[in-house]
Amino acid sequence: MSTTVRWGVVGTGGIAHRAVGDLQLCENAEVVAVCSRDAASAASFAQQYDIPIASGDFDALCASDDVDGVYIGIPHGVHFDYAARALRAGKHVICEKPLTMTSAEAEELQRLSRENSAFILEGMWMKFTPAFHKLRELLAEGAIGEPALVQAGAGYPVPVDGPRRFWVAELGGGALCDLGVYTIALAHSVLGDPDEVVVRGTARTDGVDLQEAYTLRYASGALAQLVNSITTFVPPAGWLGGSKGCIVLDEPLFAPRSFRLVTGTPPARPTTTEFTFEQEGAGYVPMFRAAGEAILAGRLETEVHPMSDTIAVLRIMERVRDALMAEGELVPAP
Ligand SMILES: NC(=O)c1ccc[n+]([C@@H]2O[C@H](COP(=O)([O-])OP(=O)(O)OC[C@H]3O[C@@H](n4cnc5c(N)ncnc54)[C@H](OP(=O)(O)O)[C@@H]3O)[C@@H](O)[C@H]2O)c1
The missing domain is CATH 3.40.50.720 (NAD(P)-binding Rossmann-like Domain)
Known part of the structure; x- marks a missing residue:
């Protein structure tokens, strides 16, 4: 074998x-x-x-x-x-x-x-990193109570003469495809499928989105507030809040080497526990290893990031893009 x-x-x-x-x-x-x-x-x-x-x-x-x-x-x-x-x-x-x-x-x-x-x-x-593994464990244990708020962002100004994949609509240009996929995957992992999507931002008329701030609202009342940009710096970081505490994810969101769990209800002083993680190679090793394990076990998908999650995140991206093109500021494509 x-x-x-x-x-x-x-x-x-x-x-x-x-x-x-x-x-x-x-x-x-x-x-x-x-x-x-x-x-x-x-x-x-x-x-x-x-x-x-x-x-x-x-x-x-x-x-x-x-x-x-x-x-x-x-x-x-x-x-x-x-x-x-x-x-x-x-x-x-x-x-x-x-x-x-x-x-x-x-x-x-x-x-x-x-x-x-x-x-x-x-x-x-991102979902295969040791930090994300620990995050899931803490959420499952109820370390922050029921998660109700997620905030995350990722953005940086990409030169207009930079990689074509950012600027050519047919190649998937724009902030959503390149960076929004991470922030939405984080929100989806914690809160699932939103009921409502509200977006403000700027896109070119050819569909290349330049930047957007958007809110995903869930039936439970939970909210995710996410920001992406290819024209402005946005720290690639985020946090998750629940009734008992919050988890603050350090940069870079895609592969954090540390995060903090802050718990305690006022007037008690908050308790902060810092978790740190080793990175193997450039950070992709756990994902490649998990893919190999699944293949060698005869599985067609991984449990950590099954196709149902990929499809769900792409559906949210479609809703964000549609709302941006309908309600955002449109600027002419060059
Ligand atoms: N996971 C991460 O951390 C991470 C980081 C950066 C990028 N990415 C993803 O990786 C992908 C590639 O990004 P990149 O920065 O490597 O892009 P890139 O440097 O612009 O392109 C990568 C390679 O794709 C091939 N290529 C370019 N245009 C093509 C076309 N029209 N048809 C077929 N092949 C084409 C070229 O290789 P050949 O000339 O050899 O054919 C090119 O060198 C994107 O989807 C991006 O989202 C992921």
Whole structure:
């Protein structure tokens, strides 16, 4: 019985360089191939990371018996096409966030995963971090009582001549796809599906959202207040509040190395407990390890971030985007 999953890395850009080292750190993963639209770029990446196969042909990679799964690290707008081709070829897929541009596309990938008995995971590494694991444990124990408020943000000014994925609508440009996916995933993990979405912000007429502040309201009365931007700095941090206390998540929200649990009802003085966490590699190791464990156990999804969560978060993103385009300030696309 195999004890490792043989991965092909797709894309040779920013995230591929950060992720490949973490895949190589996983005891249940072996990086056997890299694929680029440019064979020379694949060859140079393969040499840099000592990867045996360099390919300039994605479909050939998917047809190869030497590869069990692919890690897709390319712009959001092309995720669906690449992930669907891999799943149809029976290859397991870990694909960067957001998995797809629409919830319908994610539903289709889930269907293809089941049809072809191939594993699927959106690269929502935040949820696999030790900090998030501890957070879930504390919430389940009732450490802050019933969570009723979540506040989180993430944003930074991206130069207009910066990576195209931020500015090209077809590639998934905008703050929501790049950063909102994290803040919404946090709110969804704690509070679930909102009843109401209220948004203020600015978007270009082509759909590239520049910044938004939005409130998700839940049937229980709970609220999440979230902010994302690609034009303004927003600290990538957040907090969760409940009747007995709160948890303050330190930066960066995507992979906090520490957070504080503050409990105590006035007039008692609050008690603060600090939790600190070790990071393995660049922070993606726990996610890659969990994917390998699921695949080797014959599962099609992970328990930590199942496709139902990916789809639910994409649905919330759609509601936020629709409300922003309907009620926000629209500025002309260049
Ligand atoms: N998890 C995280 O912490 C994190 C951090 C940053 C980004 N991301 C995610 O990773 C993904 C890629 O981000 P990135 O910053 O690495 O992007 P990037 O550098 O702009 O592009 C990555 C690579 O994708 C390939 N590519 C570009 N356009 C393509 C197209 N139209 N069709 C097919 N391949 C194309 C290129 O590789 P080749 O030239 O080799 O084909 C490029 O080098 C995004 O979805 C982003 O959200 C995640």
